[in-house]
Amino acid sequence: MTSEFEIIQRHFNKKTKHTILGIGDDAAIIKIQKNYELVVSSDMLVENIHFLKKTDPSRLGWKSLAVNLSDIASMGAKAKWVTLSISLPKPDQIWLKKFSQGFFRCAEKFGVDLIGGDTTKGPLVISITIMGEIAKGQSLLRSAAKINDDIWVTGQLGNASMGLASLQGKIKLTPPLKMKCVKALEIPMPKVLLGVHLSKFAHSCIDVSDGLIQDLGHIIKNSKVGATIFLNQIPCEDFIKTSKKYHFALNGGDDYELLFTAPVKNRTHIEKIAKETNTQVNRIGIISNQRSIKIVNENGKLLSFNVKGFDHFA
Amino acid sequence: MTSEFEIIQRHFNKKTKHTILGIGDDAAIIKIQKNYELVVSSDMLVENIHFLKKTDPSRLGWKSLAVNLSDIASMGAKAKWVTLSISLPKPDQIWLKKFSQGFFRCAEKFGVDLIGGDTTKGPLVISITIMGEIAKGQSLLRSAAKINDDIWVTGQLGNASMGLASLQGKIKLTPPLKMKCVKALEIPMPKVLLGVHLSKFAHSCIDVSDGLIQDLGHIIKNSKVGATIFLNQIPCEDFIKTSKKYHFALNGGDDYELLFTAPVKNRTHIEKIAKETNTQVNRIGIISNQRSIKIVNENGKLLSFNVKGFDHFA
Numbered sequence: 001m002t003s004e005f006e007i008i009q010r011h012f013n014k015k016t017k018h019t020i021l022g023i024g025d026d027a028a029i030i031k032i033q034k035n036y037e038l039v040v041s042s043d044m045l046v047e048n049i050h051f052l053k054k055t056d057p058s059r060l061g062w063k064s065l066a067v068n069l070s071d072i073a074s075m076g077a078k079a080k081w082v083t084l085s086i087s088l089p090k091p092d093q094i095w096l097k098k099f100s101q102g103f104f105r106c107a108e109k110f111g112v113d114l115i116g117g118d119t120t121k122g123p124l125v126i127s128i129t130i131m132g133e134i135a136k137g138q139s140l141l142r143s144a145a146k147i148n149d150d151i152w153v154t155g156q157l158g159n160a161s162m163g164l165a166s167l168q169g170k171i172k173l174t175p176p177l178k179m180k181c182v183k184a185l186e187i188p189m190p191k192v193l194l195g196v197h198l199s200k201f202a203h204s205c206i207d208v209s210d211g212l213i214q215d216l217g218h219i220i221k222n223s224k225v226g227a228t229i230f231l232n233q234i235p236c237e238d239f240i241k242t243s244k245k246y247h248f249a250l251n252g253g254d255d256y257e258l259l260f261t262a263p264v265k266n267r268t269h270i271e272k273i274a275k276e277t278n279t280q281v282n283r284i285g286i287i288s289n290q291r292s293i294k295i296v297n298e299n300g301k302l303l304s305f306n307v308k309g310f311d312h313f314a
Numbered sequence: 315m316t317s318e319f320e321i322i323q324r325h326f327n328k329k330t331k332h333t334i335l336g337i338g339d340d341a342a343i344i345k346i347q348k349n350y351e352l353v354v355s356s357d358m359l360v361e362n363i364h365f366l367k368k369t370d371p372s373r374l375g376w377k378s379l380a381v382n383l384s385d386i387a388s389m390g391a392k393a394k395w396v397t398l399s400i401s402l403p404k405p406d407q408i409w410l411k412k413f414s415q416g417f418f419r420c421a422e423k424f425g426v427d428l429i430g431g432d433t434t435k436g437p438l439v440i441s442i443t444i445m446g447e448i449a450k451g452q453s454l455l456r457s458a459a460k461i462n463d464d465i466w467v468t469g470q471l472g473n474a475s476m477g478l479a480s481l482q483g484k485i486k487l488t489p490p491l492k493m494k495c496v497k498a499l500e501i502p503m504p505k506v507l508l509g510v511h512l513s514k515f516a517h518s519c520i521d522v523s524d525g526l527i528q529d530l531g532h533i534i535k536n537s538k539v540g541a542t543i544f545l546n547q548i549p550c551e552d553f554i555k556t557s558k559k560y561h562f563a564l565n566g567g568d569d570y571e572l573l574f575t576a577p578v579k580n581r582t583h584i585e586k587i588a589k590e591t592n593t594q595v596n597r598i599g600i601i602s603n604q605r606s607i608k609i610v611n612e613n614g615k616l617l618s619f620n621v622k623g624f625d626h627f628a
Contacts, residue, residue, distance in 0.1 A: 020351060021453070021455070024456075024536070025389070025453075025455055025456050025457075025536075026355060026385040026386075026388045026389055026456070026519075026520060026521060027353040027354055027355035027385050027386060027388075027389045027391070027444075027446070027453075028353070028354045028355070029351050029352070029353055029354075029389075029448075029453055030351065030352050030354065031351050031352070031450075032346045032352060034348070037334060037343050037344065037345050038343070038344050038345070038346060038352065039341040039342070039343055040341055040342045040343075040344065040395070040397060040429060040430055040443075040445070041340060041341035041342070041397075041430060042397040042398075042399050042430050042431045042432055042441075042443060043399070043432050044399040044400075044401055044432040044434050044436075044439075044441060046401050046434055046435070046436030046437070046439075047436075049401075049434060049435050049436050050434070071340040071341050072340075072341060074340045074341075075339070075340055075341045075343075077341070081354070083354060083355075083356040083443050084356075085356050085357070085358040085441050086358075087358055087360050087363075087439055115354060116354055116355060116356050117356045118356055118357050118358040118441075120358050120360055120363060120364070121360070121363050122358075122360030122361075122363050122437070122439060123360070123436070123437040123439070125358075125360075125401055125436060125437070125439045125441075127356075127358060127399050127432075127439075127441035129354075129356060129397050129443035130341075131354070132341070134343075136345075139335070139339075139341075139343055141335070141339055142338075142339050142340070143339075205340075206340060207340060222338070222339075
């Protein structure tokens, strides 16, 4: 029978690039640059809660890391190190090979070292802690939005939740759109390149993991401000607009786009770094002093909406 | 229904002592002291694999952190920050209250800040990443044992595995011994105080989590040396000696004692720091050049033994 040591040796012990001591001792050892701070985030993914049972293990490996990279990007930091703990029912070599391939494809693309973790028998659960660096005091906090800031978002919203709804048979999409949306769900592309530049130009940032409204809610609550969102400026598929299924764009989870606020004077800087990093950005609203989120349509009419995003216990 | 935000707010959002930004943003922010390195370790605990279903949640909270503290102690480092991710079937407030109380009892005793994590619905799985600091280059590695080093161990070996065997009805202990052994299993005391002093006097160190022989095996393999262990010098309960059930002391898991090697000239220093930190230490053998582990009895006779410790997939 395969031991946990063999699993780690075979699938997870890759050469590190910026680590003093990687996998193989009681702990890993890393060094933080002078005048830099360490940014740390953890996430847990559970089968049938965060991903469907049949999810391709390679895509799951990618996504497990990508969603954590998104958290570090939303701080404006550069992710560098990650630990990965997996419990799985049996040491399935094919599953492990595919999972680790997807994981390392993402790790190599974004320059992250796997430095430790754990493997154990149990239900399929993946737990990741990611660490990044940022120059002292430069992190983009949820609490730093200012009144009159533009509200920006990267990419398109709602695609991942449409992908999930489509796989569950709840909506019917054209085959090309379904493929696009399932890809958004299963192989999200964290906005890492834009993130590291944003700390110079944005006031606050969060990644959209639980839905636009819920995540914007964290910014306005922590910053003690409000927000007005222009519905027709939210970047989303025509399917959402024509079918009026705006809940995908407003409340859909798993998008992993960056939602950030920045002073009006930085518009051209932001458009420039977006272009340089090949990242779609859209201005979708403004920060107000009203302590709530308002959504208005193209005629300026206030719309009512359901504030609920995704919550794992609600 | 309770949301994950409420769970975190109610049970896990405690004031931090040495953290720039704790729970509540996309990531936490910490600062490492100048000329110090960061030491990082992760562990995953699964119900019915690492702990019994009926385990008291307060003890489980303590143990979840304690076993991770042990990893940092075995590097000779000082643990300071921890992230905690939990998946649990339902948001059971009583369970969460007790678990968090045990967790924070341990965190406060050893000066560790909880800085992040995740809570989600799922099977009961606890995943922890712990971070500590150590002066540059001072970590105690598995690969640094030297020929003729003394082999030392803290505390007693075998108690935790006897506790488990007793709970499972596999052995019968007197009630006081059973209580002692179950306590060793469920509320292990990581050797944090000794650990931070060891880096000055020891060459290599590991914590005994998978059994003495298996963990000593990591040291001799990584250090390219061998070891001779004197059976009668292994600190363990008389029950093990009289019943000749030495497998508890040699292969039993979950002890979380420190196993370290140090030059003979440091014996008095080690005994002094052990006394100062109120930690039992015993010399149980010597590092040899023979590339294997030998166990000898009081007459110098070589004993055969089963090399297997605890492995979650074997």
